Amino acid sequence: MGRVVDVPELVEQAREGQPRAVARLISLVEDASPHLRAVAAALAPHTGRAQVIGLTGSPGVGKSTSTSALVTAFRQAGKRVGVLAVDPSSPFSGGALLGDRIRMQDHATDPGVFIRSMATRGHLGGLSWATPQALRVLDAAGCDVVLIETVGVGQSEVEVVALADTTVVLLAPGMGDGIQAAKAGILEIADVFVVNKADRDGADATVRDLKYMISLGRKEIRGAMWRQPIVKTVASRAEGVPEVVTALLDHRVWMTEHGELDQRRQRRAEAEIEAIALAELRSRLGDLRGGTALTDLGKRVAEGELDPYTAADELVAGLRG
Amino acid sequence: MGRVVDVPELVEQAREGQPRAVARLISLVEDASPHLRAVAAALAPHTGRAQVIGLTGSPGVGKSTSTSALVTAFRQAGKRVGVLAVDPSSPFSGGALLGDRIRMQDHATDPGVFIRSMATRGHLGGLSWATPQALRVLDAAGCDVVLIETVGVGQSEVEVVALADTTVVLLAPGMGDGIQAAKAGILEIADVFVVNKADRDGADATVRDLKYMISLGRKEIRGAMWRQPIVKTVASRAEGVPEVVTALLDHRVWMTEHGELDQRRQRRAEAEIEAIALAELRSRLGDLRGGTALTDLGKRVAEGELDPYTAADELVAGLRG
Structure with missing residues (x-):
């Protein structure tokens, strides 16, 4: 939005219980703003x-x-x-x-x-x-x-x-x-x-x-x-x-x-990390060969030239490129 | 289940419309049997x-x-x-x-x-x-x-x-x-x-x-x-x-x-390839460092030592290993 965002300051204000800072931080994570990672990093210790x-x-x-x-x-x-x-x-x-x-x-x-x-x-x-x-x-x-x-x-x-x-x-x-x-x-x-x-x-x-x-x-x-x-x-x-x-x-x-509380929180953290990692990988798969790799493979599968498992293997292999 | 599976023969029988072969093939894909890939490859041309x-x-x-x-x-x-x-x-x-x-x-x-x-x-x-x-x-x-x-x-x-x-x-x-x-x-x-x-x-x-x-x-x-x-x-x-x-x-x-039919089938194939590729990548993420990578990162996130985005980056980087 062009507004200057001071993430550490917002986190400090949120920790003091200032409703506007809390609202602003939630908006930043909800909108997947460029500051999302900075917000996540600043929140973690607290x-x-x-x-x-x-x-x-x-x-x-x-x-x-x-x-x-x-x-x-x-x-x-x-x-x-x-x-x-x-x-x-x-x-x-x-x-x-x-x-x-x-x-x-x-x-x-x-x-x-x-x-x-x-x-x-x-x-x-x-x-x-x-x-x-x-x-x-x-x-x-x-x-x-x-x-x-x-x-x-x-x-x-x-x-x-x-x-x-x-x-x-x-x-x-x-x-x-x-x-x-x-x-x-x-x-x-x-x-x-x-x-x-x-x-x-x-x-x-x-x-x-x-x-x-x-x-x-x-x-x-x-x-x-x-x-x-x-x-x-x-x-x-x-x-x-x-x-x-x-x-x-x-x-x-x-x-x-x-020990169930720690277990649940551990599983929760794992699931969240995995979801973020998979979203990142999904984005990389979509970007392969300038975004044409998945399209080409999809065409070959739709035409019966290739089965979807072999196509998926080719796609995953492309990540190494 | 120890039964011998002749995939090409089953596909041939299914193409002739034999109900038992059709049923058997669906069971093979539904149970994610070791023959799943062979079945998918044999079906594709038909x-x-x-x-x-x-x-x-x-x-x-x-x-x-x-x-x-x-x-x-x-x-x-x-x-x-x-x-x-x-x-x-x-x-x-x-x-x-x-x-x-x-x-x-x-x-x-x-x-x-x-x-x-x-x-x-x-x-x-x-x-x-x-x-x-x-x-x-x-x-x-x-x-x-x-x-x-x-x-x-x-x-x-x-x-x-x-x-x-x-x-x-x-x-x-x-x-x-x-x-x-x-x-x-x-x-x-x-x-x-x-x-x-x-x-x-x-x-x-x-x-x-x-x-x-x-x-x-x-x-x-x-x-x-x-x-x-x-x-x-x-x-x-x-x-x-x-x-x-x-x-x-x-x-x-x-x-x-x-041209909408081809478009839909293309999108369908792409979605399926992507889903299979992501399932494979998910499995690889879970296997990293003998299955301990995600557990360790989850622990650090649960304890507030690390934020989930940084943890996800580390996990994805591990795939290159």
């Missing part, structure tokens, strides 16, 4: 402290309300809180750090809360590729807790796990698809289950169904067992929210005791 | 003839019924037909070439129809990586038409486009999410719209909504315009199905005349 909590669940279970209630609870405990709302349906991203979502208006004027909506670039579902870097900005800005809220579309539910220390899966009574989704893989990704709207009919049945499913597929880590708790809430009235906070704390303690 | 039609849409719009009705129509026109049903919710894959889906039972004993269900390996949604190779098997086996049916979950809708010459998006009246999905990107991927269950209330409203949305976002290719037709069907009674077949034919003629 990261690793925040507790990262992912919230996911089908549309209608009350994710925004639950996120807002958790923010309130963490604020009451004196924590500094960051929220990344990853929303593919949102036409806008960036900009409004101060509550661009109605549910979050309660926190809009609280200097101890950073809220950021991120659009997912590209296709339906899925987390923005910029989310890990945005997470680092909030971490470096001194957030004790960062909540990542996603819409409940297949892939994004899985990807939130790759970023979070603890993943909360929200369900609501009477939503058959909540349980369906659970069958399709949610069971494996949940560290904590929350049955929201628990004042509605069917809440106990949902809890019972969940308990049964959990009993079928317990997850064992390093010989120890984390028993996924099920917490009933009415997030709109903050009922059950303290119990959720307790469950999150329990999970963190359990992970720390079993 | 591919590129089939018309590949993708069908997608939200659950409940009648995709299986529509697919079955189209199979009947193509069979009546004397065409040999292949069906790849990509179904993430299916716990099984492979095996049942002869109608493992109830809707397809009508075609189970027809030697001119090959039906194959493919589970999507890995996560929710998305097409199986083996689908392009399975497509080549059916193509080489002399199928005039291959129908690829996906479940309507975000990413798979997009991926079917990468494989199909023509993409059909199915909607049904009164399903608000059909139109919602359309807003979220389906408009761009559809070559032909089908409003199924058109005997229900609201069919005309759905058509009207679609027309309005199409008018907002027409797609222009090489200066020419393909006007996405909207066909009303009641697939369970085969009503409107001949009109769908006509629309598919029209689109094929239009694509051929405008």
